[in-house]
Amino acid sequence: MKKSLVLAMAMALGVTASAYAANPFSDVPAGHWAYDSISKLAAAGVIEGYADASFGGDKLMTRYEMAQIVAKAMAKGANVDKLAAEFAEELDNLGVRVAKLEKKADNVKVAGEVRYHYMSTDSEFEHQLRSRIFINGQINEDWSYTGMLQNIQDFKNNTGDEGTSFKRAFVEGKLGGVAVKAGRYDAFFADGNIYDAEADGLELSYGDKVKLTGFVGKGTDAETELAGETIDSTYGKYVGAEISAELKDVNAKVGYFKYKDMFENGDLGKGLENKLLYVGADYTVGDVNVAAMYLKGDTNSKYEQNIGKADDDGVVVTLSYKGAEADEVGSWGLFATYYNQGGQTYVAHTTDANTFDNNGFKGYGIGANYTFAKNMVGTVVYYDTENKLDSKEDDQRLWADLTFTF
Numbered sequence: 001m002k003k004s005l006v007l008a009m010a011m012a013l014g015v016t017a018s019a020y021a022a023n024p025f026s027d028v029p030a031g032h033w034a035y036d037s038i039s040k041l042a043a044a045g046v047i048e049g050y051a052d053a054s055f056g057g058d059k060l061m062t063r064y065e066m067a068q069i070v071a072k073a074m075a076k077g078a079n080v081d082k083l084a085a086e087f088a089e090e091l092d093n094l095g096v097r098v099a100k101l102e103k104k105a106d107n108v109k110v111a112g113e114v115r116y117h118y119m120s121t122d123s124e125f126e127h128q129l130r131s132r133i134f135i136n137g138q139i140n141e142d143w144s145y146t147g148m149l150q151n152i153q154d155f156k157n158n159t160g161d162e163g164t165s166f167k168r169a170f171v172e173g174k175l176g177g178v179a180v181k182a183g184r185y186d187a188f189f190a191d192g193n194i195y196d197a198e199a200d201g202l203e204l205s206y207g208d209k210v211k212l213t214g215f216v217g218k219g220t221d222a223e224t225e226l227a228g229e230t231i232d233s234t235y236g237k238y239v240g241a242e243i244s245a246e247l248k249d250v251n252a253k254v255g256y257f258k259y260k261d262m263f264e265n266g267d268l269g270k271g272l273e274n275k276l277l278y279v280g281a282d283y284t285v286g287d288v289n290v291a292a293m294y295l296k297g298d299t300n301s302k303y304e305q306n307i308g309k310a311d312d313d314g315v316v317v318t319l320s321y322k323g324a325e326a327d328e329v330g331s332w333g334l335f336a337t338y339y340n341q342g343g344q345t346y347v348a349h350t351t352d353a354n355t356f357d358n359n360g361f362k363g364y365g366i367g368a369n370y371t372f373a374k375n376m377v378g379t380v381v382y383y384d385t386e387n388k389l390d391s392k393e394d395d396q397r398l399w400a401d402l403t404f405t406f
Contacts, residue, residue: 025038025042025049025053025054025055026052026053026054027054027055027056028055038055044076045072045076046069046072046073046076046078047069047072063087063090064090066083066087066090067087067090067091067093070083070084070087070091071091107137107138108135108136108137108138109135109136109137110133110134110135110136111133111134111136111405111406112131112132112133112134112405112406113130113131113132113134113403113404113405113406114129114130114131114132114403114404115129115130115401115402115403115404116128116129116130116401116402117130117399117400117401117402118398118399118400118401119352119397119398119399119400120397120398121354121395121396121397122396125156126154126156127155127156128152128153128154128155129152129153129155130150130151130152130153131150131151131152131153132148132149132150132151132167133148133149133150134146134147134148135147135148135149139171139173142173142174143171143172143173143174144171144172144173145169145170145171146168146169146170146171146172146185147166147168147169148166148167148168148169149164149165149166149167150164150165150167151163151164151165167184167198168183168184168185168186168198169183169184170182170183170184170185171183177206178204178205178206179203179204179205179206180202180203180204181202181203182201182202182203183200183201184198184199184200184220185198185199185201186198186199187199187201187215187217187219188350189215189240189255189257190255190257190276190278190280190293190295191280191291191293191316191350192349192350192351193278193293193295193314193316193341193345193346193349193350194257194276194278194295194345194346194347194349195219195235195238195257195346195347195348195349196348196349196350197219197220197235197348198219198220199217199218199219199220199235199238200217200218200220201215201216201217201218201238202215202216202217203215209245209246209247210243210244210245210246211243211244211245212241212242212243213241213242213243213244214240214241215238215239215240215241215242215257216238216239216240217237217238218234218235218236218237218238219234219235219236219237219238219259219347219348220234220235221234234261234262234263235259235262235263235347235348236259236260236261236262236263236272236347237259237260237261238257238258238259238260239257239258240255240256240257240258241255241256242254242255242256243255249283249284249285250281250282250283250284251281251282252280252281253278253279253280253281254277254278254279254280255277255278256275256276256277256278257275257276258273258274258275258276259273259274259275259276259347260272260273261273262274262347272299272300273299273300274297274298274299274300274344274347275297275298275299276295276296276297276298276344276345276347277295277296278293278294278295278296279293279294280292280293280294281293282318287321287322288319288320288321289318289319289320289321290317290318290319291316291317291318291320292315292316292317292318293315293316293317294313294314294315295313295314295315295316295341295345295346296312296313296314296345297312297313297314297342297343297344297345297346298312298344299312299344309389310342310343310344310358310359310360310388310389311341311342311343311344311345311360311388312342312344312345313342313344313345314339314340314341314342314345314346314360315338315340315341316337316338316339316340316341317337317338318335318336318337318338319335319336319337320333320334320335320336321333321334321335322334323335323369324369324370324371324377324378324379325371326371326374326375326376326377326405327374327375328371329371329372329373329374330370330371331370331371332368332369332370332371333368333369333370334367334368335366335367335368335369336364336365336366336367337351337364337365337366338363338364339351339353339361339362339363339364339365339385340362341355341360341361341362341388342360342388343356343357343358343359343360343388343389344358344360345360346358351365351383352365352381352383352397352399353365353383353385353395353397354383354385354395354397355385356385356387356388356389356393356395359387359388359389359390360387360388360389361385361386361387361388362385362386362388363383363384363385363386363394364383364384364385365381365382365383365384366381366382367379367380367381367382367399368380372402375404375405375406376402376403376404377402377403377405378400378401378402378403379399379400379401379402379403380398380399380400381398381399381400382396382397382398382399383395383396383397383398383399384396
């Protein structure tokens, strides 16, 4: 190992074949093939011998010894980026910062998530395996790229009709003091109580503890029931803004969104608009968190059978205790959520409960999560909801999933 190290370090420091100082090590004679390089590195203070004045070229080195040599070479201006990335932990213990070198040595990273879920109601069930591969690339110091491939296998049939698609592609970075996110990504508005689905959009945010964020974009494809008819459509175009504040134990936010051309692929939905306002806050004390949000919608729908007849306000309250952490084996959490949302207050809700399309829904969900092994988290939730336009229509379902991340 020392032989290859000598050559690499010598080249990095620009060592020539010229003779150097007197023989620094007793076991490296003047005729040795590495004599000039070893002499140069020793004189520069990059390498040191043992107490008996020997170089010990055939001895194995510890990672700590190697890191010491790399650190000295870095101090001399040697181009040893790959070695610095490899021995980053040891260098960090030595007080040598190598974050920039790590980025240069590994600009592209691949991560993944595999989730199996099972859902059952009184009349149906589903169980699927969802696999996601994330590709993250560092463009420069301020900008990065993220792409995601997704495959969903439905175990209810054996037709083999599942497909793999490129679901996300977006960039994130900064322009001055403004954070930018642009492309196709998972948009998450009002804690998911308004929208949690893919969108082609742009987000601009400014601030830290108090932040102003602007949104503009177009929702992706959707399937919904409108005026008693199921239609393939899109979630429409949107523009919005949010002000959020992070205090010691309290987080608060207020926001506004305007959607237009909702469900535009269906004749019934052309020109459908909705204006949504929300105010929310959460408070943490110890391991307990309480969150609440009020929502108000205002749609121009003329379809009395559905959205136009639905309630225009809603409230969501969540109580949670602790929570499973993927990197902490044995960690766990409990949570419960109460929903009472009119059909005008959401577009694509985050919950796995039955939201009865745009009729509005009322009910609760209660569940728990647990980390079985590192990066293996299980969740179980029971939901009980009813249609706000028809209280005789209700739904009880059990949702369970196991998620692996790598």
